[in-house]
Amino acid sequence: MNERPRRQGRTRISRTFWHCLTAIVLLAYLVTALSLSSEAWSERRCAGLRIAVNDTTSMKFVTAGELARELGIIPSRAKGMRLLDIDTDSIERILSRIDKIESAQAVRLSDGFVLVNVDPMRPVARVFDGDKSYYINREGKRISADARYHIDVPVIQGRIADTQSMARDLLPLIDYISADSLWNSLVSMIKIDSPTDVMLVPIIRGQIINFGTPDNFDNKFRRLRRMYTEVLPVKGWNNYDTISVKWSGQIVATRRHKQLSRPAVEVEEVDEADDIGTMLAADGIAPGTALPGQKPRSEKPIPAAKPHK
Incomplete structure (x- = not known):
């Protein structure tokens, strides 16, 4: 009579053990994968800079070529450097000092490029x-x-x-x-x-x-x-x-x-x-009559036209 409960208890313990073991193996795999990925990322080389100007108007107030010149030798030096050695904060500071720039953001991408996103000022x-x-x-x-x-x-x-x-x-x-x-x-x-x-x-x-x-x-x-x-x-x-x-x-x-x-x-x-x-x-308004002849000159101000009743 007591044999069945004992078998059920052993089955539950066995399942719990295998669940824990599986979780430990998966965690170890994840830690190893992340470690290898981090090591590979730290050694990844920069493929170059991409400059994107977020301007939907036809003004072309700021161009990517102009910003590349403002960055000086940074774009040419960046290619081939380790991605982690690219000073994205410095890129943002240089571009943000330009009066025509609203904001600038530089981010490292998984494909090896550094993307520089720029929002130009909107003159009104x-x-x-x-x-x-x-x-x-x-x-x-x-x-x-x-x-x-x-x-x-x-x-x-x-x-x-x-x-x-x-x-x-x-x-x-x-x-x-x-x-x-x-x-x-x-x-x-x-x-x-x-x-x-x-x-x-x-x-x-x-x-x-x-x-x-x-x-x-x-x-x-x-x-x-x-x-x-x-x-x-x-x-x-x-x-x-x-x-x-x-x-x-x-x-x-x-x-x-x-x-x-x-x-x-x-x-x-x-x-x-x-x-x-x-x-x-x-504008949908009748322009009125043509120009009349010259009127006698007077500096006296005229009142506004009275509204029609």
């Missing part, structure tokens, strides 16, 4: 500050301008003491202009006269818009749109030299009291009113 505006010119990213970091490349981004002109605060204040305005087809075509530059006098320079020669402080975008651009679609087509595109939406609820336009001087170089005789009218029509 170009600043002309006195005799200096540079690009800025969204955080306000300066990026030196170089004659070897040109990036089509909005232009800002003025004395800029703190690019970080300037970027924080002006980037919402830049984004707003860029997102609207009319203003993106019409505004050629942003000029900073003071923190409360941000000027928009349109493509209409001899005209400037005082935007005031960079805020309340919807309201201010709504007033400007009425000026450019209801007033200027009737009064004349060159009839006013300054348009201001600085003050709440108003459009103040100052009549031009001097004739525009003829440009030093005339490349093509194209009526500026036709160009603006084309933009307004493309």
